[in-house]
Amino acid sequence: MPPADARRAKPANLTYDVDEAPPPWLCLTVAVQHVIIIAVGMTFPVLLGRAIGLSHGQTEGLVRASMLAAGIGTLLQAVRRGPLGSGFLCPEGPDPSFLPACLLVGSKGGLSLVFGMTALAGAFEGLMAPVMYRLRAVFPVEVTGVVVSMVGIAVVPSALANLLGVQSGAAASGGSPLQVGHLLVGLAALCAMVGTNVWSRGSLRRYSILIGIAVGFACAGAAGLLGADHLREVARAPFAALPVMPGLSWSFSADLLLPFAIAITCSMLKNIGDITTCQRINDAGWKRPDMVTVRGGILADAASTFLGGALGGYGPASYSANVGLSVATGVASRRVAAYVGGICVLLSCCPKLAAAFAIMPAPVMGAQLLFCVSFMIVAGLQIIMSRMMDVRRTFVVGLSFAAGLGAGFLPGAFRDLPGWLQPVFTSILTAATISAIVLNLLLRLGVARSARLELHSGPDAAAAVWVFMEEQGKAWGARAEVIHRAGGALSELMDQSMQSGAGQATVSARFDEMNLDIDFEYDGPEVALPGTAPHAMLSLDAEPDFAAIAGYLVRRQADRVRCDMHDGRRRIRLHWDH
Secondary structure, three states, X not given: OOOHHHHOOOOOOOOEOOOOOOOHHHHHHHHHHHHHXXXXXXXXXXXXXXXXXXXXXXXXXXXXXXXXXHHHHHHHHHOOOOOOOOOOOOOEEEOHHHHHHHHHHHHHHHHHHHHHHHHHHHHHHHHHHHHHHHHOOOOOHHHHHHHHHHHHHHHHHHHHHHHHOOOOOOHHHOOOOOOHHHHHHHHHHHHHHHHHHHHOOHHHHHHHHHHHHHHHHHHHHHHOOOOHHHHHHHHHOOOOOOOXXXXXXXXXXXXXXXXHHHHHHHHHHHHHHHHHHHHHHOOOOOOOOOHHHHHHHHHHHHHHHHHHHHOOOOOEEEOHHHHHHHHHHOEOOOHHHHHHHHHHHHHHHOHHHHHHHHOOOHHHHHHHHHHHHHHHHHHHHHHHOOOOOOHHHHHHHHHHHHHHHHHHHOHHHXXXXXXXXXXXXXXXXXXXXXXXXXHHHHHOOOOOOEEEEEEEOOOOHHHHXXXXXXXXXXXXXXXXXXXXXXHHHHHHHHHHHHHOOOOEEEEEEEEOOXXXXXXXXXXXXXXXOOOOOOHHHHXXXXXXXXXXXXXXXXXXXXXXXXXXXXXXXXXXXXXXXX
């Protein structure tokens, strides 16, 4: 069997896929856009530092250590040798999934406990990576799709708060009206990003984020949101310093394992969704997640999370917005990851450069986030709808979205829950993720992975085959394309066997996510299944042999066909790769 890369079909919307090598200047400019998105994520360690009362020096050390862990994690994700790394451009940065757990743990044990529990969470994720292949039933496509979409939705409140110039959550209560100047600057930046991406031609689309940021900075300067004080902050920062956290230490608490277990589970599922999205955007013929690269991506994510805690930083994870940027720019080459990781490591050692990113006006950050999460929300929905949906999967997806949005709409409704349950409902992403996992496990009870249908000669036999396959395809969550091919092959077999004198037939179908196998058994003469096109199909003058043509179409519909005898009946075994 050829390697996966040899079978990959490059999508039309990608200029450079994962295996191609863009010129260095393009790698650098695209990498800068990725780093800007990662730099926006540095607000999470800043929020943590302010919430638990860190000094300015401690907060700066936390931010730079987090940037170092993000850079190393980005490099590890792009690795392709051995079990480590997904081999994709999937940059890492501070993970919002960790914020509720870090706030809870930080308030009880300070930074020492945050670092220790973060490192422990990374070790737990590393132990989970090798068994992920066996847990496909726990994390099917609809669950990962929900996570990918909810990651984008979870960022929307923060993005809008920055765009409107309000405190997140304050506007809803009427306590923080929007700032018109912020809104105008943010809209100007967002319109520049969207307009450049939609209507530009050629290479200009690759720089839509940078163009939007440049427009945003110019408008912010004109609106008075970027002044001399910001420039003096950059001037005062030193050029070089080691990213060492002052007073670095680690501690652990068994009582606080659950919040971090929930956080790392959300992070791991988001990573699965991000790697799945990377696979899909790099392969026009994508069918299902490749669990080998997913496992390598989880190991890389685990290593970077462990390093985040060990180095005195905030826990990183793959960034969905960066995956969206790959779609927006049309550049998904893994070589860009080397530039992204290198710049992040450089920024962690260069406070002056980090300060230059830190002065980005809030409305420009909000516009950039909205631009990128748009791709992730749609990507998650596309992942969900890549499979046939039945009522079970409808409830898994719909109720999970409702749980996540409910946690965002009514945050105060869960304040009286026990402390160990608080992390579940303090985050849109966490609530949706846990709901999707639990609902999937509950609602899949009673779904058999095999089904059997008895058919009798008559005009309704072929229709019964189609109904059977449609119902089973929805129950299994199979790809519609495979189910339609199987239905067509069975319909042809049913017609041919009945015409040859068979009075009844039996269809036995088995599905295991990777394979669809169907046995068609009947009593009667052998049905012709030629491997090459009959002469009647190649010549207009030949007498049509409808039986041979139908048999040839059956072979064309299935990936593999084998004929034998079973319990005195003829059996045609059909196989489809799923």
